Amino acid sequence: MKSIKSAILQETEDWVAINKEAGLLSIPDREQSAPSLKDLLIAAYGTIFTVHRLDRETSGVILFAKNESSHQFLSKQFEERSTVKKYNGLVLGKVYEEEGIIDVPIGPHPGKPGQMTVVRKGKPSITLFKTLEAFPLYSWMEFTILTGRTHQIRVHMQHMGHPIVCDPYYGDGKPFLLSNIKKKFKLGKDVLEEKPLLNRLGLHASxxxxxxRDGKAIELHAPLPKDLRACLQQLEKQG
Structure with a gap:
């Protein structure tokens, strides 16, 4: 991340909202394998509190509290599901339903540590979806999550048969290439290998x-990153 300042969407004395870039951990992992967004915020603000998190490869809006009382106030809203969280995602295949609800329980995968799956005795998990644009091989979606389970959208879309593009756990993990959708694709002169338009999880917290705390309704929007914009532009261009 170039700088925390450039990634701030909005802040008050109580909280700061960031447009997180893909590939950056929200909070430190057990191995302390790489600097996280929380580490960068602590360096900038001194004290910071985690309110919620995004998967490492997911970009978009994430909220942190600046003090203990604000942390409790905001965390309660997430726990009580009074927040509204919307995501955009690029999925494999043409989704024919305009909108719908995925209401199937999610729990840890019995054979794959760190992964989740649809399981009868899992926790209730509800995702609303809208198909914004359907193309022959891909669909551009909007998701509203009513529960906050680990990898919820990713597991639900795998269950629906339309995994998120570039998902190594729940999809095929393959990058999004222009040659996938452009019929007469040719590599440029002296170019040995095609560069992917998207090479990370195609999911964005929009x-x-x-x-x-003063009762004011806050609505934050994170603009689409360059890689997802490029994919959409090419899909619309190719029809």
């Missing part, structure tokens, strides 16, 4: 709504 907006977050919550209530501030």
């Amino acid at each position: 907006s977050l709504q919550f209530t501030d």
Whole structure:
């Protein structure tokens, strides 16, 4: 991340909202394998509290509290599901339903540590989806999650038969290439290998709504990153 300042979407004396880039951990992992967004915020602010998190490869809006009382106030809204969390995602295949609800329980995968799966005795998990644009091989979706399970959208879309593009756990993990959709694709002169338009999980936390401590409704929007914009532009161009 170039700088924390350039990634701030909005902040008050109580909280700071960041447009997280893909590939950056939200909070430190057990191995302390790489600097996290929380580490960068602690360096900038001194004290910071985790309110919620995004998967490492997911970009978009994430909220942190600046003090203990704000942390409790905001965390309660996430626990009580009074926040509205929306995501955009590029999925494999043409989704024919305009909108719908995926309501199937999610729990840890019995044979794959760190992965989740649809399981009868899992926790209740609800995802609303809208198909914004359907192309022959891909679909551009909007998701609203009513529960906050680990990898929820990714597991639910795998269950639906339309995994998120470039998902190494729940999809084929393959990058998004222009040659996949352009019929007469040719590599440029002296170019040995095609560069992917998208080489990370095709998921973006696009907006977050919550209530501030003074009762004010806050709505934050994170603009689409360059890689997802490029994919959409090419899909629309190729039809």
